[in-house]
Amino acid sequence: GATATQQLDKTGGIKFNIVGENGITTTATGDKVTVGVDTNTIGANIKLKYKSNSDAGTTQEVKLSDGLDFKNGNFTTATVGANGEVKYDTVTQGLSVSPDGKAGLPNPATPGATTPNGLVTAQDVADALNNVGWNATASAVGTGVASGTPSAQLVKNGSTVSYVAGDNLAVAQDVDASGNHKYTYSLNKQLKDLTSAEFVNPTSGNKTVVNGDGLTITPSTPGAKNISITKDGISAGDKKITDVADGDITPTSKDAINGSQLYKLASNTISLGGDNSTVTATQQLNKNGGIKFNIVGDNGIITEAKDDKVIVRVNPATIGSNITLKYAANGANGQTVKLSDGLNFQDGNFTKASVDTAGKVKYDTVTQAIAPTADGTAQVAPGSTPGLATSADVVNAINNSGWKATAGGNVTGTATPTVVKNGQEVEFNAGDNLKVKQTIDPTTGKQTYEYSLNKDLTGLNSAEFTNAAGDKTKITAGNTEYTNAAGDKTVVNAGGLTISSSTPGAKDISVTKDGISAGDKVIKNVAAGVNDTDAVNVSQLKDVDNKITNVNNTINKGLNFKGNTGATVNKQLGDTLEIVGEGTKADSEYSGQNLKVVEDGGKLVVKMDKNLKSDTVTADTVNTNSVTVGAPGKDGVITVKDANGKDGVSINGKDGSIGLNGKDGSSATISTVQGNPGIAGTPGTTMDRIQYTDKAGTPHQVATLDDGMKYGGDTGTVINKKLNQQVNVVGGITDTNKLSTKDNIGVVSDGSNNLKVRLAKDLDGLESVTVRDTSGNSTVVKGDGVTITSSSGDTVSLTDKGLDNGGNVITNVAAGKDGTDAVNVDQLNQTVSNVVNAAGDAIAHVNNKVDKLGDRVNKGLAGAAAMAGLEFMDIGINQATVAAAVGGYRGTHAVAVGVQAAPTENTRVNAKVSMTPGSRSETMYSVGASYRFNWR
Template sequence: SNAGSLSIKDSAGTGTVVSVDKTGVQSGSIKLDASTGKITGVTDGLVAAGSKEAVNGGQLDAVKAIANTGWKLTTDKTGTGAVAGSSVEQITPDETVTFIAGDNIAVEQAGNKVTVATKKDVVFDSVTAGGTVINNSGLSFVDSTGTLVANSPSISKTGINAGNQKITNVKAGDVNSTSTDAVNGSQLYTAQNNVKNVLGSSTQIDATGNLTSTNIGGVTGANTVHDAIQQVNNTATNAKTQADKGLNFAVNGVTPADNVQLGETVNFANGTNTTATYDAATNTYKYSLNDTLSLSNAGSLSIKDSAGTGTVVSVDKTGVQSGSIKLDASTGKITGVTDGLVAAGSKEAVNGGQLDAVKAIANTGWKLTTDKTGTGAVAGSSVEQITPDETVTFIAGDNIAVEQAGNKVTVATKKDVVFDRVTSTDILGNTSILSATGIITQDKDGKKSASLSNTGLFVAEMNATGNTLSSSSLEAGKLTVKGTNTLVLDSVKGTLTGLSNKTLGSGDFASQGRAATEEQLNRAQSNVASILGGNAANNGGLLSMSNIGGTGESTIDDAIKSVNQVANNANKGWNVSTNGGTANNVKPNDTVDFSNKDGNVTVSNQGNNITVDLNKDIDLGAAGSVTTGDTKIDNNGLTIAGGPSVTKNGIDAGKQKVTNVADGKITADSQDAVNGGQIHDMMGAGAYDTNGNLSNIGGTGQSNINDAIAAVNKTAVQSKSTVTEGSNIKVVSNSNADGSTNYTVSTADDITLNSVTAKDINAGTVTTDKVVAGNTTVDSSGLSIKNGPSVTASGIDAGSKVVSNVSNGVQNSDAVNMGQLSQYLGGGAGYNNITQSFDAPNYQVNGGSYNNVGDALGALNQADQALGNRITNLGDQLQQAFYSTNQRIDDVEKKANAGIAAAMALENAPYIPGKYTYAAGAAYHGGENAIGLTLRKTADNGRWSLTGGVAAGSSGDPSVRVGISGVID
């Protein structure tokens, strides 16, 4: 019943191993609480592979904490790496980490592998390789501190600066009126040698004034350019005649051939299932069979064996044939498949015959029938064939309980059974019969030894095979059976004592039909508690358990569900994606591989830190490039948009200057570039104008040598000149060492001028009594201006004029300007252009108006004194207010502490059914104390309780409480 209980004692009979009542089951520390459904007191179970021990909520919470911890993500740098944001982010299960490809980086995701590489075409603001820097300005060289290396080449939009270094191995540039190519030393040597031959005395000139040459261009007998060109032209004409014949092409020897003239294009086109390619390295045209073939309906494909005599695979419109195997295109069937291996791990194909055998076995199912042993009863024993997907129903008959849990079916007797008649016979043939009329025991011959019915109890003396029932008695509802073990059946207490079977696990245990004792039940409950582990406890036969495996659950079913939920959460893992793409889930124990795809980045990890570095040397391949601003480096070389380029074909200055070129070697075999300075030295400094153009060779004003010589000749004729002294000028002539005349022109010692105008005059020391310039006079007294200012030894007289553009005064003796005066006086003080006078300031102080600083300061002083008195009064008032406030806060704190002490003093009186109980208490808290008294009345049946209490503290009013509690079924 609801008030019943079961206790299983230990072997000594002194302690309860397992207890069961309406509240649940208790075994040791394990409690199966019927009201909460929790199993509490579960000790930590073994967490290891193969462990069958229950775990508790604490252990599961630790697993949950680990699972929910996930992993941490942050950034760091090495070398010249840059980091924006380095906070440590916690990545929890099922959260997504996105790898974003920044500038010049390509991120590729394949499942749980992430590959970080540089892009094929990269764009940088600046690229530094050792001491070489490429940026938006071009190319330059720097030292370890980043400072430009002196006298080093550079390339920019404005041109090429050779940095006072040689440009060597320069291919000869075009020399014509429009050429912008650089020329090399040998070209300049040739030009210089020609000039030398033309102008020098060693020049070989024939009688007609022409240079004489033999075998021009290697053409024998061509001593003139005309002869050489004519012979070359004849050779070219013959070559053209042959070239005009063109080339003849035929297909499979079929004529006529197709004639192709030089300059025309022969196109090697892709044929059916073939691809035409050209290999520039070997100058070879190739036709290759396509990897993917497309045949017409009449086409076919055969693959021969290595000997070329047998067909291994054939493909046509009917399908594919390989040996006995046929893939029939019309039926969609694969035929001729031999039996494949049917075993674990086998990858061999199976045929329909093998599958049919499996199908036959699968369709056989199993058979069902009934039988009996002993006194069992059977109704119907036909053999039934149970085919796949057929349902077998287990029906619970009288006194039978059938329980299904998934694919497990448990058949047991019900807890409460109802029989018309129960007969029990021992191995000697003695029989006990329990029926509606009572119980009868009799021997193997049918002689009744005892009976109990509604008419009374009958016990007969008997002696059978040495077992003697010597005496029996029935007194006051108690039946005592004496023998080796005395049994007492007490109808008042409802107990049967004296049973000797108190242990479990004996050789004949559970085979003799004996009644179980409290001791056996208690041991069984203790065994259950031991198996449950944790805080599972057997308290007098009641098994209890809570917080199973640390899950916070009190039933095994709920605990397993909780563990599964945590395991499922842990198995969610986390998500990884790149560039906002599709996320891939990374499960626990999966590996995310950060790989280097193109060899230009190095991916490394130290612990949980992943570092992606751009390699010192990068290779972007033939199709790759590096771009920084307008500068681009690719497989062809270096180009600057709108500027120079350095490619395999040479250096193109891009219509810019090549500057800072070191002196190149000027010899017949030199290929060095020469600079403007070398040409400039050849022509002389004075031969060039400010733009660097030849304009004044030899001071003649001519831009070419011929005109310069002509000008010199003309000048020589007109070389005579005369110099005549003018006013205030003195001329002295003398002869130079080369015979020319030198004229020295200077001013006379005494000069007469109408006026002198000069920006700056530097005359050393000038001594005079007086200098008069218009209205300005400078004499021994100083400087004076008629009707204007004067500066004398006595001071500066402004002459009633405005002194303007005066800087702000700094020192005590400096003059101040109007701006400073107006700023410092304030109050609207300043010069009035309308009245042509200075406006006095106006100061508003304490309700009054004052026009000078002295009066305003006096009024301000009086206001300060009044304000000081008011502040003093306000301080006194605030001090009193703070004192009152603090006093009230202290009172509130004392009352609060007293209230807490009063609540602590109200003890709970005990619950005793049908009794009045009380409890008294005293408490101290925060400097205050209190006493309390509690009175409780509990109902006779213990199902409700009424309580009341009063407590008084050292401060404040008394506290009173009442309450009622009860039991709800």
């Protein structure tokens, strides 16, 4: 069509009115007319076509007013945002590792529920692989010995386990000028991982219990109700909440409000705004009869009031024929498409697109199975489509893969390579005559399994030793054989000693019970024989030869013999003169090297060497100031035998050692060495020490009073204490009346170097706990309640008398439900929105049932004002904060209490409740939770 014509010379100028219909709006400003679209009404009957590349033959369509419904796919979650943003996120699932090194799915957030399946990120797989492993321990079989106290330890894949001192405790070390040391144990400023704590006022008998569910105060007064702040909400126990500060009133606020705020809110006015800065007349929120606005349509817009809605409609016949749809990926590469052409959803990397009726768009993740093999590795199905693995498949592959173990070397039985799966335990056993020691480095976590021989070897048939030069020693039952590299052999057994030369034709040299055979060898250094059975040397033989010529001259004179006492004895040649001793051993057991015949004044005097030389000396008593054993070139040895002739003590002059043989078969050798400098010594230096070596050849240094122990804590300098010195472990309280009679501290050994002092999860017998921060704020928990004092002296208290919030705002109040529950600002705003819900340019609907506020509105607004006044302080892990507030509106008052707790670092839960007393109580409550996580 066309407008009416106007003359160019028209008086007053030419004017055309450009108006919009069916969702089209016009605005004249300056020298231009802007034609726009009402986005709230346009497109009611405009259809959008769409299809997916995986189903290209099927085209779907949906009304713009209905819009596209992006559905969750296989392991994908669809979300939409402002400005046309559509995003599909892959559904991921974390992995957990059990204490025995097995991987699995994490426990569900809700007890009894099933953990959902999902895809696993590369980081989660890497973390799981770094935390799974196999368990190792040490034990013994047969006669084996396991040193120390072995225990099963998890060996992670490439990870190190560090052990720290006990939870919730700190130990400080102080050293005064006199060198006195003191250890002081104290609680951490922030207690963590406690199950519960109970506080009892010894005077009033009131009791406060703090646990993971919250805080409960039990008054000692019979019939008095408990005051609680738990995960289920807040119960004020019929007590009044006072000093509630003004709460923030914003669209997102959950603060409780007080009576003055509610009164001010009810006195506000409301009006509706339209185009061109037009507004309706204002109406007060507390208007008698309720608030009512008439919404009428114009220029193709029609309105209909029905039930609690005002429906605004547009004529869809002609609108949208050339409308284009803008779309982009992550805010980039913007594109447009006609609504009639629609969107075409394509397959992505490991995703497959599909569409359905009613505007449903779905992206499924392409998955590929992964499974373990019999040899401990993992593989995908041959020829399968590449894709992502589910967490369940990854867990199954991890728990059924591992490394192979088998036995090698001198194997008993059959050795079969066997797969050791992640999380399984490998036990290192010590067999007969062996022992195994398990050592765990407390710093690096490295595990060492050291095998060694027992000190006493039993059940052996033989043992052979070979040194670097090729000399061999072979020991069998009753026989010891020494063979050098040249082939010369020495055999010692019960029959004696035999030396065999490797030279062909050489005869053996033997010393046996049957005698001595020199093997055609010269016997050197033979002492002069004395007795008839003594051997004579060449020198004696020559003396006899020289004197034979003189024998005949005196042969008939005979010989006179006389001793120190007795008569003279004359013997003719040929007669026998017996010179006898009292010895009864074999002749080979005697030697004349200590005797000498000396001529003295015509007498032959038999004298004994002042320094006796003998292989052994046996005497019941030795009376002398000194005894020297040994000769030049020969080491001296002193042996003390028992009544049976068995060596008991031997002193060796070669190395100054003392050998001891016990009656029970035990033996040791005592010597001196340069050993550890002692606890006060300088590292790297040595000191003279006594050392004994057991019969297995293992040396042991003997400790002295200069040795001792080193004591260390989480902080402070290590204390060196000698033996018999005292170490004081103190807690800082000397008055026993101030100490709990309950056991709240335990000492746990970590099996390594540490005794960990740990605080009990359930504290008992405490009368109060005071917690202070660096700003000077403090919190005191007693049996009758909790008192929080700021650095300025203001206090907030929750006792059996009720909650005194100290003029502070109570925040994060959950919506109240029961009659005694608190209400929050959201509930207040909801009540107000039931009166009128209109704001800005977009009008969705107006509640036309706001004509009966009356007493219930006053109570609701008062309760909402009280909940708006609730405000929580910042808290840390395992901490909780309580808040209380009061509110009022038009003479109606309400009280609200709230609690917020932090069970974990990234989780916050809160509960709020308000109550308006009267003949008919009105209550509000709210329960909320928040979770913080890393987006990337």
